[in-house]
Amino acid sequence: xxxxxxxxxxxxxxxxxxxNNGTDKSTEANKTNADTAQAATPENTDSTKSAAPISAIVGxxxxxxxxxxxxxxxxAAAAGKAMVGAIDQFDTSSLTSxxxxxxxxxxxxxxxxxxxxxxxxxxxxxxxxxxxMLSKDMYDLVKKFGAGQTVYQDFCxxxxxxxxxxxxxxxxxIKNPYLGKKMxxxxxxxxxxx
Amino acid sequence: MIPMKWSKKILLALVITFITMQFIQPARxxxxxxxxxxxxxxxxxxxxxxVLLQNxxxxxxxNNTRYPWYVNTQPMAWxxxxxxxxxxxxxxxxxxxxxxxxxxxxxxxxxxxxxxxxIMPLSSYKIMHKTANLSPxxxxxxxxxxxxxxxxLAQIN
Numbered sequence: 001x002x003x004x005x006x007x008x009x010x011x012x013x014x015x016x017x018x019x020n021n022g023t024d025k026s027t028e029a030n031k032t033n034a035d036t037a038q039a040a041t042p043e044n045t046d047s048t049k050s051a052a053p054i055s056a057i058v059g060x061x062x063x064x065x066x067x068x069x070x071x072x073x074x075x076a077a078a079a080g081k082a083m084v085g086a087i088d089q090f091d092t093s094s095l096t097s098x099x100x101x102x103x104x105x106x107x108x109x110x111x112x113x114x115x116x117x118x119x120x121x122x123x124x125x126x127x128x129x130x131x132x133m134l135s136k137d138m139y140d141l142v143k144k145f146g147a148g149q150t151v152y153q154d155f156c157x158x159x160x161x162x163x164x165x166x167x168x169x170x171x172x173x174i175k176n177p178y179l180g181k182k183m184x185x186x187x188x189x190x191x192x193x194x
Numbered sequence: 195m196i197p198m199k200w201s202k203k204i205l206l207a208l209v210i211t212f213i214t215m216q217f218i219q220p221a222r223x224x225x226x227x228x229x230x231x232x233x234x235x236x237x238x239x240x241x242x243x244x245v246l247l248q249n250x251x252x253x254x255x256x257n258n259t260r261y262p263w264y265v266n267t268q269p270m271a272w273x274x275x276x277x278x279x280x281x282x283x284x285x286x287x288x289x290x291x292x293x294x295x296x297x298x299x300x301x302x303x304x305x306x307x308x309x310x311x312x313i314m315p316l317s318s319y320k321i322m323h324k325t326a327n328l329s330p331x332x333x334x335x336x337x338x339x340x341x342x343x344x345x346x347l348a349q350i351n
Contacts, residue, residue: 105294113300129307133300 054141055148056086057110061138062170064117068131068177069184073124080117080127087111102144110137128178132160135167142168142193150194156187166190215268220275223282225257231291243339246332247287249325250315254281257288262322277319295347302344306337 064079087107092100113134117127139153152169159165159178167177174187228235234244253259254277264270285301293301308314310333315326328336 105296108294109296109300112297116304123311126307126311126313129303129311133303137296 054090054145057083057090058138058142058147058149058151058168060086060114061134061168064114064131064134065167065169065177066175068124068128069175069180071124071180073127074121076124076127076131077118077121080114080119083114084111084118087114099144103141106137106141106144110134110141113137124180128159131167131177132165135165138168139166147193150192152189153191153193154187155190158183158186168193216266218268218272219266220271222261223257223259223275223278224261225288229257229288229291231289233287233290236291237343240339243335246328246336249323250328252287253323254278254319255285255287256282257286277316299344299347302340302347306340306344309333309337309340 060079060083064076064083067073067075067079087110090103090107092103095103113130116130117134120126120130142151147168149170152172153166154169154174154176155164155166156176156178157164165178169175172189174185174189176184176186179186233239233247239247259274259278261274265274285305290298290301305314309328315323315328320326
């Protein structure tokens with residue numbers, strides 16, 4: 001009887017602890033949001049493209065892409081987390097309301113995909129699935145807001161049961177992030193984006 | 195009063211804690227209505243697919259949870275409330291139409307991938323809910339449908 005009661009209470013305490021963790025997390029998230037809001041200072045008010053902050057997001061994306069090409073899930077997760085941070089810190093105050101809407105729609109999806117990649121260091125296949133959607137978002141972001149450097153859209157026809165998938169690269173040379181070291185040079189440049 | 199032994203005192207404290215726990219009930223996730231932005235309102239979803247979603251997904255990913263008998267026992271209800279909150283944050287079928295089209299496409303692919311990679315439904319959930327154990331045929335049906343829907347949205351995006 002004692003053992004039963006004891007285990008019930010232990011369970012209860014554990015779940016209480018679990019609940020507390022949940023609350024902490026949301027408080028933390030709120031805090032981050034508040035910090036971001038405070039950190040938001042108007043910059044580049046006169047330019048239509050705010051290339052500098054987007055280039056931070058692009059930079060983390062390229063880091064992520066190279067990590068996947070090297071089959072390194074941990075490095076990819078780190079890059080994914082950094083990307084989430086860069087998106088949260090991006091200052092939309094310099095954008096027109098139309099741009100802001102486009103940005104928020106694209107960045108919302110980008111952030112979610114990057115978050116999943118950050119949380120799945122041990123599941124590189126799952127990271128790659130999210131990377132496929134992320135790459136599509138990145139292409140549109142770069143097209144709309146500029147990458148701050150010349151980038152290329154590459155295409156691998158083999159990934160996803162021959163359905164194919166694209167990614168953004170900083171070099172003309174192919175380094176396939178979907179197949180990694182198994183087939184590092186599979187794919188071709190589809191478009192040069194200046 | 196006769197002084198109790200320490201072990202008895204501790205036991206009494208534990209019993210009181212357990213009983214007190216029962217009075218702290220988290221709010222239920224039960225909203226009877228089907229919103230116009232519900233998954234089944236914005237897409238034409240075949241009936242058999244709706245049943246699968248209901249059985250395997252909706253308890254944590256919608257505004258309506260079918261609660262089991264042990265929901266009134268703490269700490270079970272707290273654990274459940276946590277899962278539901280987290281689940282709805284990531285994906286809520288009841289409000290699927292509120293996501294921008296691109297998010298919808300991403301979510302649909304995410305659903306297909308989570309089933310393919312056996313990430314969802316959660317294994318702890320499957321232990322308690324036998325109907326959430328999808329057969330290989332059910333899985334294929336769900337994955338193919340989600341993928342097709344995502345592909346059709348991709349053409350709009």
